[in-house]
Amino acid sequence: xxxxxxxxxxxxxxxxxxxxxxxxxxxxxxxxxxxxxxxxxxxxxxxxxxxxxxxxxxxxxxxxxxxxxxxxxxxxxxxxxxxxxxxxxxxxxxxxxxxxxxxxxxxxxxxxxxxxxxxxxxxxxxxxxxxxxxxxxxxxxxxxxxxxxxxxxxxxxxxxxxxxxxxxxxxxxxxxxxxxxxxxxxxxxxxxxxxxxxxxxxxxxxxxxx
Amino acid sequence: xxxxxxxxxxxxxxxxxxxxxxxxxxxxxxxxxxxxxxxxxxxxxxxxxxxxxxxxxxxxxxxxxxxxxxxxxxxxxxxxxxxxxxxxxxxxxxxxxxxxxxxxxxxxxxxxxxxxxxxxxxxxxxxxxxxxxxxxxxxxxxxxxxxxxxxxxxxxxxxxxxxxxxxxxxxxxxxxxxxxxxxxxxxxxxxxxxxxxxxxxxxxxxxxxxxxxxxxxxx
Numbered sequence: 001x002x003x004x005x006x007x008x009x010x011x012x013x014x015x016x017x018x019x020x021x022x023x024x025x026x027x028x029x030x031x032x033x034x035x036x037x038x039x040x041x042x043x044x045x046x047x048x049x050x051x052x053x054x055x056x057x058x059x060x061x062x063x064x065x066x067x068x069x070x071x072x073x074x075x076x077x078x079x080x081x082x083x084x085x086x087x088x089x090x091x092x093x094x095x096x097x098x099x100x101x102x103x104x105x106x107x108x109x110x111x112x113x114x115x116x117x118x119x120x121x122x123x124x125x126x127x128x129x130x131x132x133x134x135x136x137x138x139x140x141x142x143x144x145x146x147x148x149x150x151x152x153x154x155x156x157x158x159x160x161x162x163x164x165x166x167x168x169x170x171x172x173x174x175x176x177x178x179x180x181x182x183x184x185x186x187x188x189x190x191x192x193x194x195x196x197x198x199x200x201x202x203x204x205x206x207x208x209x210x
Numbered sequence: 211x212x213x214x215x216x217x218x219x220x221x222x223x224x225x226x227x228x229x230x231x232x233x234x235x236x237x238x239x240x241x242x243x244x245x246x247x248x249x250x251x252x253x254x255x256x257x258x259x260x261x262x263x264x265x266x267x268x269x270x271x272x273x274x275x276x277x278x279x280x281x282x283x284x285x286x287x288x289x290x291x292x293x294x295x296x297x298x299x300x301x302x303x304x305x306x307x308x309x310x311x312x313x314x315x316x317x318x319x320x321x322x323x324x325x326x327x328x329x330x331x332x333x334x335x336x337x338x339x340x341x342x343x344x345x346x347x348x349x350x351x352x353x354x355x356x357x358x359x360x361x362x363x364x365x366x367x368x369x370x371x372x373x374x375x376x377x378x379x380x381x382x383x384x385x386x387x388x389x390x391x392x393x394x395x396x397x398x399x400x401x402x403x404x405x406x407x408x409x410x411x412x413x414x415x416x417x418x419x420x421x422x423x424x425x426x427x428x429x
Contacts, residue, residue: 028239028283030304032246034296037306039313041249045322049245054234099333099376101398116218116362118262119278128244131236132228134278140220143364143417144407152226162414163403167218169360170379170396170420171258171332199228 058127059198062175064090065125066201067193069102070180080104083175087125098124103166104177105203110157112150112203113166113174114142120168122175126198133202143167153204176203183209211356212363214270219364219407240279247286252316255293259386263358264289334393336378341423342397346372349429350399350421358386361425365417368405369429373418374398381422394423 035041065087069076079086083100100122103111115121116139121129132138141149146163150156157163166174178200184192199205217223235241250256264285265273273281290296300307342348352367353359360382376396384392403415 024280024283025237025239028242031283031287031296031301032242033304034300034306035246035250037312038296038310040253040295040315041246042315042318042322044319045249045315045317046242046245048319048322049248050241053241053244058234099331099379116364117215117360118265128234130229130232131278132226135223135226136217136220136274137223138226140217140223141226142218144219146415147412149226153228159412162416163412164415165417167362167417167419169362170376170382170422172376172396172398172420 053128057123059125059196059201060193061090061127062122062125062198062201063193063196064189065102065175066177066196067189069177070192071189076177079177098122099170099172100124100175101166101172102175102177103164105179105206107179108160109162109164110150110203111164111166111174111176112142112146113168113176114139115168116140116143117167117169120171120173122173124173125175126201130198150204153199155205176201178203178205178207181207181209211266211358212354213266214273215266216363218362235279243279243283243286247282249315249317250286250290250295253295255295255388256289257385257388259358259380259382260289260388261285262382263386266358332380333376334378334380334391336393338378338395340375340395340397342372342375342395342426342428344372344374347429348372348397348399348426350401351425351427353425355383357383359383359425361421362419364406365399365401365419365421368401370399370401370405370419372397373400376420379422381424383422383424396420396422397426399426 036043065079068090069079075086079102083102084098087100105111119129119134121133138149143165146165147157168174178196184195195207195210197205197207200207247261251258251261265281268281268285272284276284287301291298297307306312347369349369350361350365350367353361374397376398378393379396380391381394384390397420398418399421401417403411403417404413406417
């Protein structure tokens with residue numbers, strides 16, 4: 001164990017990430033200044049990364065993958081066979097890409113993604129994970145009581161539906177391909193993409209028709 | 211390590227509480243922390259497995275009490291001090307110690323795109339023959355390494371079925387300790403919910419994990 005912690009954090013924050021201790025903000029600023037002065041990080045690159053997370057990557061990318069799969073059977077076949085390549089076809093990645101795997105929901109099978117050991121999440125297609133995905137409540141319960149977790153999200157599944165939980169223990173990243181809702185037969189790819197939520201691609205919700 | 215981070219199957223953490231209209235970051239410093247971690251990840255001596263292990267080694271009380279980005283921040287500091295990248299004195303002063311040379315960052319604004327996207331491939335072409343094939347019955351080993359591992363406690367000793375072979379991948383148990391990539395075949399293994407959690411579970415429910423060859427025995 002490391003004996004080198006320098007913990008002067010305050011304990012006035014809650015555990016959901018809502019209330020931000022200002023002491024932490026100051027310490028982060030001090031570290032950033034130090035790393036820039038040492039030449040270890042480029043401040044312009046730092047700004048660009050923050051901007052990318054806030055404005056460029058996010059669940060709209062995954063929604064486009066899902067909508068394409070719903071409307072183009074050949075694309076769906078490629079997506080299920082080699083998700084990394086099929087996702088890169090849509091243009092979300094450069095030379096580097098994670099090992100993506102798409103799991104498909106059907107009337108008889110529901111998929112749910114978790115990372116019990118940390119918070120692995122398919123950033124490429126969903127952006128940064130929400131607080132609940134990283135919470136101890138979700139990480140502890142998703143594998144032992146997935147149906148209870150789904151109830152927390154207002155989704156109750158019958159006993160005739162098999163629940164498959166994917167614990168992201170390696171550098172493989174899982175995206176759920178939700179079921180296309182009834183009543184969307186006339187919609188085009190763009191309109192369908194607008195219906196696809198982040199939660200449906202993690203597997204804690206279904207996609208609903210407008 | 212049998213740490214508090216290994217949460218699968220634990221009770222008592224309450225219901226999952228989604229936040230409506232959640233922002234990407236709840237405060238600007240969170241974005242700075244994640245960006246600093248990604249930029250430092252390009253330096254020799256920093257890798258994703260060592261980074262995860264640094265988070266796991268936070269004192270358990272902190273691990274459970276910190277927010278996600280507080281964990282990232284504290285573990286980044288711990289890693290940087292342990293590796294000698296910075297000193298506690300420099301962290302306090304916010305200034306480079308006298309006489310320490312100024313470095314040139316490996317990631318600059320010109321090539322920043324590659325540190326925004328998720329980590330590159332961890333697949334390695336070793337040419338080794340996989341020990342198992344899809345459909346094989348395996349048992350997750352009952353092992354308790356004190357270092358980093360990606361074999362959660364809740365599957366140890368349990369029987370599963372090889373679902374898929376992903377080829378050889380970097381072994382976190384080695385890479386986290388800077389002992390080399392030591393790639394091994396990675397498999398998706400299916401464990402029936404009843405095997406893990408008892409007969410009250412739905413017969414068709416299952417949990418799938420990606421496990422390295424050395425985590426598994428034939429069964």
